[in-house]
Amino acid sequence: xxxxxxxxxxxxxxxxxxxxxxxxxxxxxxxxxxxxxxxxxxxxxxxxxxxxxxxxxxxxxxxxxxxxxxxxxxxxxxxxxxxxxxxxxxxxxxxxxxxxxxxxxxxxxxxxxxxxxxxxxxxxxxxxxxxxxxxxxxxxxxxxxxxxxxxxxxxxxxxxxxxxxxxxxxxxxxxxxxxxxxxxxxxxxxxxxxxxxxxxxxxxxxx
Numbered sequence: 006x007x008x009x010x011x012x013x014x015x016x017x018x019x020x021x022x023x024x025x026x027x028x029x030x031x032x033x034x035x036x037x038x039x040x041x042x043x044x045x046x047x048x049x050x051x052x053x054x055x056x057x058x059x060x061x062x063x064x065x066x067x068x069x070x071x072x073x074x075x076x077x078x079x080x081x082x083x084x085x086x087x088x089x090x091x092x093x094x095x096x097x098x099x100x101x102x103x104x105x106x107x108x109x110x111x112x113x114x115x116x117x118x119x120x121x122x123x124x125x126x127x128x129x130x131x132x133x134x135x136x137x138x139x140x141x142x143x144x145x146x147x148x149x150x151x152x153x154x155x156x157x158x159x160x161x162x163x164x165x166x167x168x169x170x171x172x173x174x175x176x177x178x179x180x181x182x183x184x185x186x187x188x189x190x191x192x193x194x195x196x197x198x199x200x201x202x203x204x205x206x207x208x209x210x211x212x
Contacts, residue, residue, distance in 0.1 A: 057120050063088065064132025072119050078112075079103045081119035082129060090130040090160045094189075101188030104161040104168070105129050111168030130160035133167075142208045143167050146201035154192035162188050166202045175206045 056071040063086060070085055079096075082088045082105070091114060094102030098116040105114045106128040133141035140148070143166050153159040165188045169175050174184035181202050182195070190198065 059120050059123055061119070061122050061125060061127055063127045064129060065126075070119070074118065074120055076119045077115055078105070078117040078119045078122055078127070079114040082114060082127075088129050088131050092157055092160055094158070094161075099189075100158070100161075101165055102158050102161040104164040104188065106164055106168060109168075109171060111165050128164075130163055133163070141167070142212075143170070143201070143205040146205040146208070147198075149204065150197045150201040152194055152197040152201040153190075154194055158188065158190050158192075162190065162198055166198070166205065169202065170206050170209060175202055178203065 054073055054075075057074050059070045059072050059081075061068050061070070061081075063082070068086055070081060072081060072085065076085070079091060079093055082091050083093065091105055092102040093115065094100035096103075096115050098113045101113065103114045104111050106112070107117070107122060108126050109128075133144055141163075143163050147153060147159065147163060152162070162185070165185060166175075169181065169184045172184070175181050178199050181199050185198065185202070
């Protein structure tokens with residue numbers, strides 16, 4: 006065999022080897038893909054959970070809801086009843102923006118499951134004003150003392166203030182600051198909030 010023939014033969018061999026290697030590599034994923042695509046039974050999507058029937062009195066109106074047991078009272082109010090006055094802030098019970106009254110006592114609705122409140126009386130900020138539009142004394146006091154700026158925390162502040170007064174924890178400004186400390190105001194309107202609660206407290210006592 007001549008040197009020329011050897012070079013051609015060698016070149017063809019190398020070319021054939023490289024072509025076969027590349028083809029084999031490309032074919033491997035195709036061969037293995039059905040095995041990889043098969044999803045283990047443990048990874049199959051979970052079946053939807055059954056819904057629970059929940060009946061609550063919200064702002065003196067009865068609501069019959071079908072809810073996942075994991076639904077918070079906050080999400081039930083906002084997403085299922087349409088009462089968006091109650092705000093979602095931290096969703097961890099740390100800011101007080103979601104405060105409502107449950108049977109007259111203030112509570113953080115983000116930390117309470119809706120199903121836990123079966124048959125209870127829930128009051129949100131939408132339920133405070135009278136039917137003729139007259140504001141609750143605490144609402145009016147917040148307006149009078151400019152006790153809000155951005156307004157995001159205001160519904161929770163108002164509901165907590167009502168609870169604070171009803172609980173007898175508004176005897177002094179120091180008491181008010183202590184018992185309202187769970188409600189954060191990012192605009193730092195705290196002096197105005199305290200003044201508003203003092204005004205509302207005195208008006209409620211005279212009523």
